[in-house]
Structure formats: C-alpha cells, structure tokens
Amino acid sequence: MTLRNRLSADPRIKHNVVYQLLQPSLWQRLAVQAPSYLRSRLAGYPQTREALAASEWMRQWWYYSIELMEDCVTEGIYPAETPFLPRMLLANAELEGMECLDVGSMEGVIPTLMSRKGARRVVATDAIYHCYRKLLAVQHYHHVRFAFRQIGTLHHVARKLGADLGKGFDLINLSGLLYHVYSPFHVLAGVRPALREGGLMIVSTNIVEDPGCIMEFNAHGRFQEEANTFWYLSAPMLDYMLRYFCLEPIDWHYYRHPAETPRRTGGLSIVCRAVEDAGMARDDPWALASRDKSWEYITAMGPPALGRLPGSTIRYTAPQGPLPADWTDRLLERQVERAQGNAQSHTLRLTDDD
Structure with missing residues (x-):
C-alpha cells in the first residue's frame, strides 16, 4: 500500500503527520529549510523567459500572481479586480530603516514590498x-532578501x-488569518508582544456586517466552504478586540463581498x-481589570x-x-469596489514598488 493510500485509509495517520509538520523544530529546519535553501543557491533558476515558461515554476499552484521575469506571471487564485487591502494600507507606511514582520507570507508578496520600501529587517513566516x-x-527574481x-x-x-524577534518590530502585517483559527483573541494576544510601542499593525479579516x-x-460552511474557516467577526467586535490589546485603529479599507x-x-x-495601556483603558474599566486579572x-x-521593547518612530x-468611536458604522465610506492597477491587486510585477 502506498503512503497516499495509507493516509486515505486511516485519517489518524494523516492527522499525526500534519501535527508533526506543524511543530516548528530544529529537525525541520535541517531537513526541509536548509536543503531547499542550498538547492536554490546551487541549482539556480531559469535564466531566460523561454526556460522559465517551460519550467516547473510556472506549472505549480500559486496563491499570488507574481511576475518572475518580464511577462512570465504565475497564476494566482485572485481575479485581477479583487483589491488587496493590506497592500493598499502598507503603501502609506514609511518603512525606510524599519523592522517588519509578515505573518502568513505564502510566496512573499508583502515581505517583498516591505523590502523594496527600504525596511532594514524583514521576517516572513508561515x-x-x-x-x-x-x-x-x-x-531571487525580485532581487530582495x-x-x-x-x-x-x-x-x-x-x-x-x-x-x-530581536527587539521587536515597527510594523506587523496580520492579514487573512483571524477567520482561520478557533480563537482570534489568542492570535492577537500571541502577536501583540512582538510590536514596539508606537509601531503599526495591519489587521485584515473577513467580517459580517x-x-x-x-x-x-x-x-455548515454558510459563509465559506473552505474547511479552515471558522469565525466572521463584526466590525465593532474587531474594533473592541484591537483596543483590548492596546491597538488603536487609525485607518481602514473595506471590500464588500458579493451578496x-x-x-x-x-x-x-x-x-x-x-499605544500604552493607560491610553485605551480610561473609558473601559472592565478591559483594564480583565487585562490585569484574567x-x-x-x-x-x-x-x-x-526589559521593554524600544519605541518605534514609524x-x-x-x-x-x-478613529472616532462610530467609525464602524461608516464602513462603506472607505469601500474599495475593485482594484485600480497592480498596486491595489494581488499581482506583483517586477517594477512594482508601491
């Protein structure tokens, strides 16, 4: 019996394999990350458009559409008109000399843009x-590290x-993740200690109005049939969660899904x-008590x-x-109906610097 047949015949075997893969370890870094890196350095990559177009790179599944050479663009899952909201907000952050973290990077569009915008240190994760x-x-193809x-x-x-982790980060992107977990609260709690005071966090998720x-x-998959989708928050719920963890909203974009x-x-x-605890707690004694005693x-x-993380000047x-307290009542004021060009889309071109 092949390994694939064994995994199909007994879900316990498959679940055990997946569980082990999800445990970060030195073994995985040595067995998976190091050989992949060495292979990329030693074997290299196709050097012509013809070779790249005929290679495995263009036949693989891709999450993002990414131009690897001129007119050689991988086929991602998003239509060209679907706006990439965190990318649009990231364009407003001055990253020269900053330290940035991207949580859930896939093929690395956001870390690539962070690097192009002059970030001193960028850490991608998955x-x-x-x-x-x-x-x-x-x-390799976008000449970033x-x-x-x-x-x-x-x-x-x-x-x-x-x-x-170093001394923390000036900007953290946490996008497209909170609806994929059992507890969005625990995700925010686990990421927040990595952000410097005064730093920026971009948080993006699906919501219910x-x-x-x-x-x-x-x-029953009433919002999405995707098996790793659990919670749709309301905008007021997300706003309260952010403030609970001393993250003060300052800007937003909204894309309304088709009905x-x-x-x-x-x-x-x-x-x-x-922001500091005191800045968010003055109007909510319960939140202050909860953070102190829970x-x-x-x-x-x-x-x-x-020791405290250094402050950020980003x-x-x-x-x-x-944002005023009623901003969640005015979501459609910042509605983006469709992407206007690459800088608002899920497509990364070689010349994009946003």
Whole structure:
C-alpha cells in the first residue's frame, strides 16, 4: 500500500503527520529549510523567459500572481479586480530603516514590498514550508532578501520567533488569518508582544456586517466552504478586540463581498497604532481589570519580558486617527469596489514598488 493510500485509509495517520509538520523544530529546519535553501543557491533558476515558461515554476499552484521575469506571471487564485487591502494600507507606511514582520507570507508578496520600501529587517513566516521554495524563487527574481521562520499554528507567535524577534518590530502585517483559527483573541494576544510601542499593525479579516459586538460561526460552511474557516467577526467586535490589546485603529479599507451569503459580508483591513495601556483603558474599566486579572490574558500574552521593547518612530502618511468611536458604522465610506492597477491587486510585477 502506498503512503497516499495509507493516509486515505486511516485519517489518524494523516492527522499525526500534519501535527508533526506543524511543530516548528530544529529537525525541520535541517531537513526541509536548509536543503531547499542550498538547492536554490546551487541549482539556480531559469535564466531566460523561454526556460522559465517551460519550467516547473510556472506549472505549480500559486496563491499570488507574481511576475518572475518580464511577462512570465504565475497564476494566482485572485481575479485581477479583487483589491488587496493590506497592500493598499502598507503603501502609506514609511518603512525606510524599519523592522517588519509578515505573518502568513505564502510566496512573499508583502515581505517583498516591505523590502523594496527600504525596511532594514524583514521576517516572513508561515505555518509550514509549503511555499518556501517558491518564496526563495520570488526573492531571487525580485532581487530582495528577507528571513523566513516557520511558526506552526498561530499561538504565541512572538515566543516562537525566538532570535528572530530581536527587539521587536515597527510594523506587523496580520492579514487573512483571524477567520482561520478557533480563537482570534489568542492570535492577537500571541502577536501583540512582538510590536514596539508606537509601531503599526495591519489587521485584515473577513467580517459580517452587524452593529453588535459579535462573532458568527461558519456553521455548515454558510459563509465559506473552505474547511479552515471558522469565525466572521463584526466590525465593532474587531474594533473592541484591537483596543483590548492596546491597538488603536487609525485607518481602514473595506471590500464588500458579493451578496452570496445569508448575511452581508466583506473584507476589512485596519491599520492600528500600538499605544500604552493607560491610553485605551480610561473609558473601559472592565478591559483594564480583565487585562490585569484574567488568566486567559496572562497566559495568552506569555510571560512579560523583563526589559521593554524600544519605541518605534514609524510614520503613517495617510490621514489618520485615532478613529472616532462610530467609525464602524461608516464602513462603506472607505469601500474599495475593485482594484485600480497592480498596486491595489494581488499581482506583483517586477517594477512594482508601491
């Protein structure tokens, strides 16, 4: 019996394999990451458009559409007109000399743009190494360099970064992930300690249009048939979660999904500024008490570092907040109906610098 047949015959075997793959380890870095990197350096890449067009790189599955050579563009999953909201917000951040983290990088479009915008240090991450070889190819053809770290599932991300955490980050992109986890609260709690005070975090997720502080479960696949999709938050719920972790919203974009689900839904991308506890707690004594006494908060955030992360001087050039309390009632004021050119899309061209 082949391995594939064994995995199909007994789900326990498959689940055990997947579980092991999702555990970041030195073994995986030596067995998977190191050989892939060495192969990329020694074997090289196709040097002509004809060779590239006929190569494995153009036949593989890709999440993003990425130009590797002139007019050689991989086929991603998104239509050209679908706006890439976190990319649009990232364009307003001045990254020269900054340190940046991208959580869930796939083939590395966001880390590539961070590098092109002058970031001093960029760390890309993903749960497993499924896109690592393609990420290396993108770095080669786009003439950028950034680090990669496997992080497994999205718990205690800051802790899992190890030495790559350094002294924290000026900008973190956390996009397209909160609806893929059982607990969005725990994901935010695990990433927040990696952000410097005054730094920026871009948080993007699918939402349900509802005026209350709610999360709706994707029961029976009512919002998405994709098996790793669980929660659609409302905009007020997401806003409250961000403020709970001392992330103050300052700008947003919204893409309303076509009316194909029981409730109106959309993609919401928010830029937040990391602020001191006192700045967010004055109007919400419960949040302050919860952060002080809740075992969930203490364990999800992880043990506090003895030394504070340095402050960030990153600038955001678009009109910015803090946003007023009623901004979630006005989502459509910043609605983006379709991408206007590459700089707003999921397609990365060799000449794009956003």
